[in-house]
Amino acid sequence: MTREEIFAVIQANIREIIAGTKDKEILESHSMRDLGADSLEIVEVVSRSMKQLRIKVPRTELFEVRDLKGLLDVFEKAAAKGQ
Amino acid sequence: MDSTTVSGTGDAFKGQAVLVPDLLQPLELLLAELTAAEREQAPAASRQGRPTERRCRQFVLGRCAAHAAVRRALAGQAQPSCIEVLTGQEGQPVVWVDGVAGAACVSITHSGRLALACAWTGTPEGRRAGVDLERLRPVDVAQSRYAFSRRERALLARAPEGPRLAGLAAWTAKEAAWKALWPAQGADPAEVEVWALNLAGGQAVVRAPRGGSRLGVRVGMTAGPEGEYVFSVAR
Numbered sequence: 001m002t003r004e005e006i007f008a009v010i011q012a013n014i015r016e017i018i019a020g021t022k023d024k025e026i027l028e029s030h031s032m033r034d035l036g037a038d039s040l041e042i043v044e045v046v047s048r049s050m051k052q053l054r055i056k057v058p059r060t061e062l063f064e065v066r067d068l069k070g071l072l073d074v075f076e077k078a079a080a081k082g083q
Numbered sequence: 084m085d086s087t088t089v090s091g092t093g094d095a096f097k098g099q100a101v102l103v104p105d106l107l108q109p110l111e112l113l114l115a116e117l118t119a120a121e122r123e124q125a126p127a128a129s130r131q132g133r134p135t136e137r138r139c140r141q142f143v144l145g146r147c148a149a150h151a152a153v154r155r156a157l158a159g160q161a162q163p164s165c166i167e168v169l170t171g172q173e174g175q176p177v178v179w180v181d182g183v184a185g186a187a188c189v190s191i192t193h194s195g196r197l198a199l200a201c202a203w204t205g206t207p208e209g210r211r212a213g214v215d216l217e218r219l220r221p222v223d224v225a226q227s228r229y230a231f232s233r234r235e236r237a238l239l240a241r242a243p244e245g246p247r248l249a250g251l252a253a254w255t256a257k258e259a260a261w262k263a264l265w266p267a268q269g270a271d272p273a274e275v276e277v278w279a280l281n282l283a284g285g286q287a288v289v290r291a292p293r294g295g296s297r298l299g300v301r302v303g304m305t306a307g308p309e310g311e312y313v314f315s316v317a318r
Contacts, residue, residue, distance in 0.1 A: 019195070020137050034126075036137035038194050040217050040224060040254055047227040059229055 001053070001079045007072055009052050013045045028069040046071070055079050098203045098212060098318065099155035103148040104308045105140055105196035113143040118167050121146055141198065145191040148200035153178050156187045156202035175265060178202070190262050192216040192314070197307035199314055212318040213262025215255040219304075219311045225250030230257075235277050244282050252313045253277045253287065256300040259317035260289035263298060289317065 011026045018037045026035065032042045046062060055078040065071045114122055125146075126138045149168040154161070157180070167179040168189060180186040188211055189202040195218040203212050224230050225239040225246035235253065242249030261275050274292035280302070281287070287300040300317045 034135065034138065036135075036141070038217070039215070039258055040194075040222065040251070043224055043227055043230045043254070044222055047224070047229050050229070056228075062229060 003072060003076050006053060006075050006079060007068075010045065010049050010068065010071065010075070013048050013052075017041050017044045017048070026068070028072060029067060031067040034067075049075070053079060055082055098201045098316065099152045100199060100201045100214070100316065101148045101151040101155065102305060102307070103144050103151070103198045103200075105144055105198075106308070107196075110136065110140060110143070113140065113147070116147050116150070117143060120167060120169055124170050141193040144198035145193050145200060148198045149176060149178075149189045149191050149202065152200040152202035153180075153187050153189055156204050161186070173266060188212065190214045190259075192258075194218045194312060195307070195309045197305075197309070197312055201316055203318070211263050211265060212316065213259040213265070214314065214316050215258035215262070216312055216314040217251050217255050218307070218309055219248070219251060219313060221247065222251065223247065224254055230254060232276055238277065238280060242280060242282070248313070249280060249282065252282055252302050252315070253280055255313055255315035256280065256287040256289055256302055256317070259300055259315035260291075260298050263317035264291055287315065 014026055014032065014035060015022050018032065018035050018041050021035050032045060050057060053075060055075060057074055057078045061074050065074060114125065125142050126135055146168055150163065150166055153166050153168065154163055161180045165181045168176050169179060171177040176189050176191050177184050178187045178189050187202045187204045189200055190213045191198065191200045192215045194216045197216065199214055199216045201212060201214045226236055231239065239246050239249045239253055256277055257275055264275065276290045277287060278290045278297060279288040282302060285302050287302050289298045289300055291298065298317050300315050302313065302315050305312050305314060
């Protein structure tokens with residue numbers, strides 16, 4: 001799974017879950033807070049993305065993530081381990 | 084502006100809670116409610132319709148709720164124009180009255196188009212309080228491994244109100260406790276664990292990290308611009 005494919009899954013979930021992001025540009029440099037997400041919406045995006053990507057990431061690693069680039073890094077690492 | 088009052092635990096630890104809905108007034112009008120220093124800290128919302136505008140509106144509504152809550156907590160001991168709620172170095176809201184910090188403590192939360200703030204005076208040294216709010220919506224957070232430990236997921240699966248409502252309520256309890264424990268809450272929010280949840284009784288118990296003390300959390304429901312919301316107040 002490529003980094004672009006992982007980001008596409010995250011972007012799709014952000015657009016579906018976080019109000020006001022449907023037609024917005026979503027960049028790796030954004031954080032979900034920047035996009036207007038509350039804490040639960042962040043949980044929803046992360047949980048749903050992990051399920052769709054069939055990856056598991058320890059919670060401790062996720063709580064250190066500050067932006068979408070960080071989330072992508074963690075997901076990419078987990079996807080590579082699962083292959 | 085709608086408002087409710089939250090009582091403490093029977094000691095001098097009283098709190099005042101204020102809810103502020105977003106009535107979709109122009110952002111400029113909302114920003115005018117803040118002090119110059121508060122406006123400087125507001126997230127940029129330079130272009131209408133950008134995601135940052137939502138964030139900015141939530142920030143301003145939260146500050147408006149905090150101002151009102153602090154005014155009530157201080158019971159007329161300060162002129163409204165002398166009250167500022169600024170973001171501290173660690174991201175926490177800090178109450179300033181007449182240029183002096185610490186006359187009250189405040190916790191702020193928002194979800195969708197509703198903001199909630201609680202302010203307290205007379206909080207014991209090193210003890211804080213926290214609030215969290217979530218709009219009721221169809222989410223399956225109760226079984227999320229990211230949000231809850233195995234023990235919590237088992238607790239929520241047995242909740243008589245169903246896992247959806249219980250999951251949202253437990254999340255707010257956890258977030259409120261996380262804020263109340265600041266700055267000693269530890270690095271991992273997963274360590275803050277919901278130990279008991281009684282939605283009918285409006286209560287939850289949350290265990291602090293590393294086998295620490297247990298916090299009582301008040302859990303309640305309220306109406307807002309987008310339906311019902313669940314909130315928690317930890318102290």
